[in-house]
Amino acid sequence: MIIKESWKKAGYVTEPIAAGTDLVAGIRKMCKEKNAVILAHYYTDSAIQDVADFVGDSLALAQKAAKTDADIIVMCGVHFMGETNKILCPDKKVIVPDLNADCSLAQSCPQKEFSEFIAAHPGHTVISYVNTTAATKSVTDVVVTSSNARQIVESFPKDEKIIFGPDKNLGNYINSITGRNMVLWDGACHVHEKFSVERIVALKQQYPDAKVLVHPECKGAVVKLADKVGSTAALLKFAIADEARVYLVATESGILHEMQKSCPEKTFIPVPPEDSTCACNECNFMRLVTMEKLYNSLKYEWPVVEVPEDIRVKAIRPIDRMLEISERLGL
Ligand code: 13P
Ligand code: SF4
Numbered sequence: 001m002i003i004k005e006s007w008k009k010a011g012y013v014t015e016p017i018a019a020g021t022d023l024v025a026g027i028r029k030m031c032k033e034k035n036a037v038i039l040a041h042y043y044t045d046s047a048i049q050d051v052a053d054f055v056g057d058s059l060a061l062a063q064k065a066a067k068t069d070a071d072i073i074v075m076c077g078v079h080f081m082g083e084t085n086k087i088l089c090p091d092k093k094v095i096v097p098d099l100n101a102d103c104s105l106a107q108s109c110p111q112k113e114f115s116e117f118i119a120a121h122p123g124h125t126v127i128s129y130v131n132t133t134a135a136t137k138s139v140t141d142v143v144v145t146s147s148n149a150r151q152i153v154e155s156f157p158k159d160e161k162i163i164f165g166p167d168k169n170l171g172n173y174i175n176s177i178t179g180r181n182m183v184l185w186d187g188a189c190h191v192h193e194k195f196s197v198e199r200i201v202a203l204k205q206q207y208p209d210a211k212v213l214v215h216p217e218c219k220g221a222v223v224k225l226a227d228k229v230g231s232t233a234a235l236l237k238f239a240i241a242d243e244a245r246v247y248l249v250a251t252e253s254g255i256l257h258e259m260q261k262s263c264p265e266k267t268f269i270p271v272p273p274e275d276s277t278c279a280c281n282e283c284n285f286m287r288l289v290t291m292e293k294l295y296n297s298l299k300y301e302w303p304v305v306e307v308p309e310d311i312r313v314k315a316i317r318p319i320d321r322m323l324e325i326s327e328r329l330g331l
Contacts, residue, residue: 011099013296030298036072042232043254043286057233059147082305083134097293108187109166111135138314146231192217194273215251253280
């Protein structure tokens with residue numbers, strides 16, 4: 001397969017697709033022919049979630065990749081998720097339909113600067129959020145996601161000295177609920193930082209009975225307003241089990257698709273970002289994954305995610321450690 005220079009420049013396959021092509025049928029047919037599996041994060045477009053074999057949060061996606069027997073994994077999400085899959089499955093082809101799908105948290109924590117930070121805090125265990133590059137994971141002791149961060153932090157003795165990076169909001173939240181005093185890297189998600197107390201309070205006046213669902217990547221003042229704080233999967237699980245009729249959702253609005261599908265009788269209202277006229281808060285990186293790019297990435301089996309072997313062998317240790325602890329704790 002010849003990878004065109006124009007594709008490399010764009011970061012995705014730019015070939016036009018014939019008018020009238022049934023993208024869903026074509027994608028499903030190629031998955032069958034090529035023994036490919038499509039994994040999608042809850043923040044991707046609804047059409048992507050609907051065509052995927054599996055939709056989940058960061059932890060579930062890593063768990064699924066680790067167990068798949070497919071030859072090709074198409075990770076509809078952001079680049080670090082594709083890297084995690086490649087680290088776990090080095091012999092498989094791992095595709096992310098647009099290589100530009102980065103993450104502001106991963107960007108905020110380059111391996112070199114993080115290593116200097118670690119060197120400045122000798123004797124600390126290094127815990128990294130999964131939203132990091134493979135290189136940053138390679139200097140980490142254990143990886144966490146927002147689904148298991150609390151339990152993994154608590155699996156260490158109370159007096160363990162811990163560095164937590166890159167999300168200061170998640171780190172502050174975990175410190176507050178565990179009574180720990182982890183040293184935090186100064187990173188944040190540009191999407192979750194945009195949720196404000198004012199917007200939620202205004203919506204609460206409009207919908208006084210609504211419950212507030214908040215992702216822990218939000219600022220502390222926003223987290224304080226929550227009826228439930230949790231990962232995307234935890235917020236979804238809460239909404240399914242809970243008795244309220246209306247929910248204000250303070251996380252990337254892609255999750256509303258699965259919430260509405262799972263609870264058609266309930267109303268989910270996306271909390272808009274601060275200082276914006278947009279109705280909902282979307283991650284510009286996640287939304288780079290489109291049906292057309294997914295179709296072409298399967299057709300041409302490109303763009304693939306590569307992780308240098310010297311980085312991979314170091315980065316797999318903290319990921320395996322996370323998966324082992326999660327399995328032991330039934331997460
Ligand atoms: P979770 O799906 O693990 O809650 O992660 C949120 C996120 O920001 C993924 O990039
Ligand atoms: Fe990264 Fe934030 Fe987008 Fe999640 S929502 S992928 S943390 S930039």
